[in-house]
Amino acid sequence: MQYKRPVSALVVIYTAALEVLLLERADHPGAWQSVTGSQDEGETIGDTAIREVFEETALDAQNYLFGDWQINNVYEIYALWRHRYAPGTLYNTEHVFGLELPDRLPVQLSPREHLNYKWVQWQEAADLVFSPSNRAAILLLPERSNQKK
Numbered sequence: 001m002q003y004k005r006p007v008s009a010l011v012v013i014y015t016a017a018l019e020v021l022l023l024e025r026a027d028h029p030g031a032w033q034s035v036t037g038s039q040d041e042g043e044t045i046g047d048t049a050i051r052e053v054f055e056e057t058a059l060d061a062q063n064y065l066f067g068d069w070q071i072n073n074v075y076e077i078y079a080l081w082r083h084r085y086a087p088g089t090l091y092n093t094e095h096v097f098g099l100e101l102p103d104r105l106p107v108q109l110s111p112r113e114h115l116n117y118k119w120v121q122w123q124e125a126a127d128l129v130f131s132p133s134n135r136a137a138i139l140l141l142p143e144r145s146n147q148k149k
Contacts, residue, residue: 020125058108
């Protein structure tokens with residue numbers, strides 16, 4: 001078994017109107033999140049973020065306002081997902097990115113990873129996601145979005 005690296009990208013995808021794209025996990029129905037995924041060997045974390053956006057939504061992040069928010073979160077890996085990491089690996093370092101789209105766009109989900117998606121206002125999105133670091137990133141949207149620039 002090839003273990004996941006304990007380094008990941010979190011990409012908050014949102015519109016200029018601060019609507020956030022949320023994805024429902026296939027392995028945990030009812031759990032909503034932004035795009036996220038582990039870094040592959042030899043990949044920059046920015047490349048990880050771009051790859052994960054494409055794999056999970058079929059959107060090309062390079063065609064929109066994509067940026068590294070320069071935020072790193074270290075958190076304890078949830079017990080139910082620890083088996084995906086090398087034995088004894090308890091913590092993950094997550095790098096936060098933002099992807100601003102001009103409007104809501106349809107996405108093509110990877111059925112292996114996600115069951116459903118929805119667009120919701122940023123405040124509702126922050127309440128729906130299961131991950132505290134995902135919630136914290138969404139709460140930064142009013143100051144991070146292009147509409148404030």
